[in-house]
Amino acid sequence: MLVQQQEMQLSAYSDLYNLIVPKENLLRKINELIDFSFIYDELANKYCSNNGRNAESPIRMFKYLLLKTIYTISDVDVVERSRFDMSFKYFLGMSPEQDVINASSLTKFRKLRLKDADLLNLLIGKTVSIAIEKGIVRSKSIIVDATHTLSRSNPFSAIEVLKERSKLLRKAIYTVDENLKGQLPVKNMDDNLQSEIAYCKELENVIESDPTLSLIPTVKEKLNLLKETVEDTQDNFILSKDMEAKTGHKSADSSFFGYKTHIAMTEERIITAATITSAEKGDGPELPKLLRVSQQNGMEVDTIVGDTAYSGKENLKLASAQNIKIIARLNPSITQGIRKDEDKFDYNKDADRFVCPAGHMAIRKARQGKKNSGENQVDTYYFDVQKCRTCPLRDGCYKPGAKTKTYSVSIKSDLHQEQISFQETDYYKEKSKHRYKIEAKNSELKNVHGYRRASSYGIENMQMQGAIAIFTVNLKRILKLER
Incomplete structure (x- = not known):
């Protein structure tokens, strides 16, 4: 049974917090920055309101998970440290002498209470609203990119x-x-x-x-x-393979097994939207959702900064319809890559290859035709026929008995003259200098908050991990810019 979140229990020892936890302490500053009651409102319907013994506060349970991410420690250690670390107890809303939970409760909380909750959009939206309210976000640009996270089970056995x-x-x-x-x-x-x-x-x-x-x-x-x-x-170990993770490519010769987190971020380095997919998905197709969610979270967007993966024809059309400028260099393979709605071959800009709907990457490409001959040149991508013959999506894609499977892209150099001209302007060159910021943010997520490897199996758990990690870096950034 869930009761309304209570204030810190009265204790003769509560004044110790004023002596032991300084005003500059990160956890004290987070507590003062944000009212966590929105967690209670979001999760209240996951509890019984009139039956059973009293449940641990969902706000406190969420804060335990937040501490795990801030300090990159295990369930057991976050609980044990909360037993004696006064800054942890203060953050958790506990009296100094109050006992901690059993570490196994965190697993149950993740599985029973956070399951099916749209935690990713909820937490990002909350931090963006705080940043806008405090006047931290002033730019009208979003920087977009994707970062890789290895599956818990791969590439290491x-x-x-x-x-x-x-x-x-x-x-x-x-x-x-x-x-x-x-x-x-x-x-x-x-x-x-x-x-x-x-x-x-x-x-x-x-x-x-x-x-x-x-x-x-x-x-x-x-x-x-x-x-x-x-x-x-x-x-x-018998079923150790993460069934929802896929193989993605960082280059034509290197691959990884896991997930991608697609991120939109302001020039002030506040993440405004994120989507999480399996690793083989292309970056460009996620832009419309990143833009839509950023706008829903209160962002006014007039410029999008990204790499060549985001300069696809559909993205350029979307931006033009909303009078938004795209700071991303054209690549003929991207701008002409999708020939029809049902032919969804994604372009992997890192490997410079197309990936078929089944997730298989082309093994090589060849350019046909001559420059300045009056006819369009064509890039032809060749796929592994052995995989095509047994692919569950082969009907309508692979002709039985064919010795090759190719995907051709027509290169039309005069199709995007407006964007080509825009790439030479001072505005384009100035805005493109901000793209490095998102690389630094990706590095912070991986190296400081454990985002290099998934902490559990499945895309749902990956979304939960991403939600708390992004929530953490946004809070830290807001606190830094508030000074």
Whole structure:
């Protein structure tokens, strides 16, 4: 049963917060910046209002997840740290002597309460409204790009992840005492998953048998991460492949298995919209949604800054209809890539290849025709026929018995003269200088807030992870610009 969120419990020790948690503390500033009651309003219908024992406040549970993202720690460690870290307790709205939740409650909260909630748009919309209200957002431009997130299960196998986690744990131990090297179990040198799991468990037991060592914070955090990985591997190693993740390409020769987060951001570096897709999806087709959501969140947009992936014909038409300028260089493969509505071949600008509706990328391309001959040149993309023969989408796409499958693009150099001329203007050149900002934002998400790898399986969990990570970086940015 859910009761209305209560204020911090009265306690004789509450004044300690004024002494221990300074005004400059990040968590105090976040609490003062935003009223989290919107979380209660969003999730109230996920609880029973008149039956059962009282549930933990959804606002407090959400704040636990926010702390996980801010400090990149495990469920176990965020709960344990909340037991003694006064800034955590203050942020969570707890009295100093109040006890914490069981870490397993966070898993249940994610699965039962956050499932089906449009958390991504809710949290981004909330931070954008705060930024606009405070006058932080002044520009009318959005910068768009996509960032890659590796699946939890790839490109590393389960055994590779376990080996890396156990290595980090050993490194933390040796930092404390190098003499312990000879006292730890002998490393597993096999490529057998069960042998590695057995080694990791043995390593856990040895460390936990030494109370002094296991309670050292740096060792304890790495130990909890290893234990969490072992448990997850035991549950999922047979079905460890993330069924909703796909293979995307960073270049013609390099690929990754996971997801893409498509982002729109202001020149002040406030993210205004995001969509999450599997990795094989093109960047350009996501622009209309990014623009629409940014506008719904209160942004007035007159310019869109991006790379060549966003200069497709449909995007140029959309921008022209709304009198919006697109700062993105034309690429003939993009501008003419879609021949008809049912022929959705996406262009991957990183690999300079088209990807078919089934997610398979062309293996090579060739240009036909001569320049200045009076006829259009054509780029022809060749696909792997072996894959086409067994593809579930082959009907109407691949002719049975054909030895090749190609996709041709006509290059018309005079079709976009207006955009070509615009690319030479001072306004275009000045606005294009802002594109680097979104690369820095992508780097912050990955390197500071754990967005390099998915924390769980499936696109729904990826959206939840993205929502909290983007919410975090937006709050931090607002606090920085508010000074």
